[in-house]
Structures are given as C-alpha cells and as structure tokens.
Amino acid sequence: xxxxxxxxxxxxxxxxxxxxxxxxxxxxxxxxxxxxxxxxxxxxxxxxxxxxxxxxxxxxxxxxxxxxxxxxxxxxxxxxxxxxxxxxxxxxxxxxxxxxxxxxxxxxxxxxxxxxxxxxxxxxxxxxxxxxxxxxxxxxxxxxxxxxxxxxxxxxxxxxxxxxxxxxxxxxxxxxxxxxxxxxxxxxxxxxxxxxxxxxxxxxxxxxxxxxxxxxxxxxxxxxxxxxxxxxxxxxxxxxxxxxxxxxxxxxxxxxxxxxxxxxxxxxxxxxxxxxxxxxxxxxxxxxxxxxxxxxxxxxxxxxxxxxxxxxxxxxxxxxxxxxxxxxxxxxxxxxxxxxxxxxxxxxxxxxxxxxxxxxxxxx
Numbered sequence: 001x002x003x004x005x006x007x008x009x010x011x012x013x014x015x016x017x018x019x020x021x022x023x024x025x026x027x028x029x030x031x032x033x034x035x036x037x038x039x040x041x042x043x044x045x046x047x048x049x050x051x052x053x054x055x056x057x058x059x060x061x062x063x064x065x066x067x068x069x070x071x072x073x074x075x076x077x078x079x080x081x082x083x084x085x086x087x088x089x090x091x092x093x094x095x096x097x098x099x100x101x102x103x104x105x106x107x108x109x110x111x112x113x114x115x116x117x118x119x120x121x122x123x124x125x126x127x128x129x130x131x132x133x134x135x136x137x138x139x140x141x142x143x144x145x146x147x148x149x150x151x152x153x154x155x156x157x158x159x160x161x162x163x164x165x166x167x168x169x170x171x172x173x174x175x176x177x178x179x180x181x182x183x184x185x186x187x188x189x190x191x192x193x194x195x196x197x198x199x200x201x202x203x204x205x206x207x208x209x210x211x212x213x214x215x216x217x218x219x220x221x222x223x224x225x226x227x228x229x230x231x232x233x234x235x236x237x238x239x240x241x242x243x244x245x246x247x248x249x250x251x252x253x254x255x256x257x258x259x260x261x262x263x264x265x266x267x268x269x270x271x272x273x274x275x276x277x278x279x280x281x282x283x284x285x286x287x288x289x290x291x292x293x294x295x296x297x298x299x300x301x302x303x304x305x306x307x308x309x310x311x312x313x314x315x316x317x318x319x320x321x322x323x324x325x326x327x328x329x330x331x332x333x334x335x336x337x338x339x340x341x342x343x344x345x346x347x348x349x350x351x352x353x354x355x356x357x358x359x360x361x362x363x364x
Contacts, residue, residue: 002078010109017087018057059274098137106142116151118202124348127358146360147315149339155311163299175262183211185269187232198344209334233280262295
C-alpha cells in the first residue's frame with residue numbers, strides 16, 4: 001500500500017547555505033552576521049577559512065546530494081511529492097523558493113531542517129526565516145509545518161554509532177582500546193543553551209543523550225566503555241560573552257596531558273561534512289592533535305547514509321498521520337523522548353528580538 005502523506009503536497013529542505021565561489025564569501029558572512037555590528041575586517045579574517053577550500057563551502061553540494069538521495073528514497077516508497085530547497089543565508093534563498101512553491105500551487109509543505117537539535121540558532125531562527133519567506137512570497141503562499149527534531153531518531157543515531165566504530169578501527173591497534181571519544185558540536189552562548197527547549201538547557205541535554213547512546217552501543221559492540229566528553233567548536237561571539245566550553249582544541253590538550261593515548265572526534269552536532277567539520281575538525285583540531293603527538297581520527301557525519309535519508313520519510317509520514325488525527329508511534333532512542341511537533345510558546349527565544357514572529361510554533 002502506498003504510504004499516505006496527506007495533507008502534505010510538498011517537502012521543503014531548509015538549510016543554512018554557504019558560498020560557492022571566492023567572491024561570495026564576505027557577502028555570505030554579512031548575511032550570517034547581519035545586525036551584530038561585526039566589522040568587515042573581521043569577516044574577511046573569518047573568510048580565510050573558506051578561502052582554504054577555494055572560497056567554496058561544501059554545504060550546498062551536500063544538500064544537492066541529499067536531495068537526490070531523498071528523491072530516490074521517496075520514489076522507492078511510492079511517495080510522489082515534489083522536493084524544494086531553500087537556505088537562510090545564500091542562494092537558493094528561502095523567499096525565492098517560497099515564491100516558486102506558490103507559483104507551483106503548493107498548499108502545504110513539510111519542512112525538514114538540517115539542524116537536529118533545539119536552540120535559537122538551530123530552530124527558532126529557522127522558524128523566523130520561514131515566516132519571512134512566506135510573507136515575502138505574497139498571497140497564496142503555502143502553509144509550512146516544521147518536522148520535529150530528530151537528534152534521537154535511530155535513523156540519525158545509528159549512522160553515528162557505525163561511524164564511531166569505523167573511526168576507532170582506523171586508530172592504531174595499540175591505542176585503540178584506551179581512545180577517548182570527543183563528541184563535538186557547535187558552541188553557542190550560555191544564555192542560548194539556557195533558553196533552549198520549553199524548559200531550558202535542551203541543547204546540551206539532547207547532545208549528551210545522543211553521546212550516551214553512542215557510547216553504550218560502542219560498548220555493546222567492542223566490550224569497551226570509552227571515556228568521553230561533549231566538546232564544542234566554532235565559537236564566534238564577543239570575548240566577554242560566555243559560550244559553551246571546552247573548545248575541542250583545548251580539550252585535546254587536556255586529555256593528552258591526562259594520558260589519553262588517542263582521540264576519536266565524533267561530530268554529533270552536524271548532519272554533513274560542512275565547514276565546521278572540514279575546517280574546525282579536519283584542519284584546525286587535527287593540526288592541534290599533530291602538534292601534541294596525539295593520534296586522532298574523525299567519525300563521519302550521517303550525510304547520505306540511507307538510514308538518515310529515510311528519516312525524512314519517517315518524520316513526514318509520522319507528522320502526516322498526526323495531522324489526520326491518527327495515533328502514531330514515534331521512533332526515538334536514549335534518555336530524551338521524541339520531540340514535540342509544534343514548538344511551545346517561549347521555546348528557544350530570540351535574545352535580540354523576542355517579539356519577532358515565527359512559523360511552526362504555538363505562538364505562530
């Protein structure tokens with residue numbers, strides 16, 4: 001029987017965006033930091049990370065690959081919904097995509113966001129951008145429903161488990177058993193974590209839940225419970241504003257001093273190998289480890305693993321059933337329950353503009 005995606009007639013992939021050539025870099029960073037008063041000289045300094053890779057972020061290419069894999073997955077399941085893609089900060093922009101969806105007659109779309117966790121920057125800010133895009137599309141714009149957070153969906157977690165096992169296997173045998181697992185995600189201001197989720201602290205709590213699942217699954221496979229920690233990368237705020245720590249580079253130095261024979265970096269905060277992975281981990285943190293004489297490997301992200309791609313289909317059909325008033329069983333692993341469909345009032349507030357409207361929430 002063909003799966004029923006009613007009431008949805010389209011799927012919208014929502015992502016961050018990234019530059020695709022050198023002349024895009026500073027304008028892209030201006031989009032990302034708009035309203036924060038960051039001088040152009042600082043943006044040019046940050047832009048050097050992109051110029052190391054020819055001025056091109058990997059993220060758009062990863063999204064194209066993911067969309068192709070998702071099309072194949074949906075076709076295989078008999079789900080004939082059009083796929084659209086819109087970014088917050090670079091072409092294809094969300095507003096342009098919403099205009100195309102409106103012209104195509106889309107009435108209601110399910111939105112899959114390439115951020116798995118709860119926080120202002122990984123959830124509500126996207127919801128604000130969706131509101132702006134719908135407003136910019138004009139009369140007849142489709143209704144947009146954001147699919148739930150999927151940090152603890154087995155389709156996301158199981159690829160991370162397998163990637164961690166593979167990265168451990170890549171270490172020299174003599175250091176493998178005692179290797180430390182560093183679970184890495186994007187740092188955010190302490191205040192953003194404190195406001196994340198309906199009750200606060202969800203950003204860190206959700207990551208720790210995933211890390212705990214991975215550590216236990218690795219133990220089941222190898223018989224070894226590896227020491228581990230949640231660490232952070234990509235801090236970008238003013239020096240006087242406290243952000244989540246420790247930084248991954250500082251952490252590598254600390255565990256090496258404490259006697260760790262090797263480290264596996266597990267980028268659980270990221271769904272693909274975009275700039276925070278290929279620069280912050282593969283380039284900068286790897287160079288730090290080399291200076292320390294510390295063997296290090298990096299686990300792969302979920303990327304286009306078929307289990308992760310199929311997660312979109314599972315979330316789509318789950319939400320469609322909910323909207324039709326049916327009972328559903330929500331897939332989730334670890335200590336945190338499956339997340340809410342509609343973000344509660346006050347969830348992940350915008351510290352700079354608390355009253356800015358957003359879609360897909362109880363306050364929409």
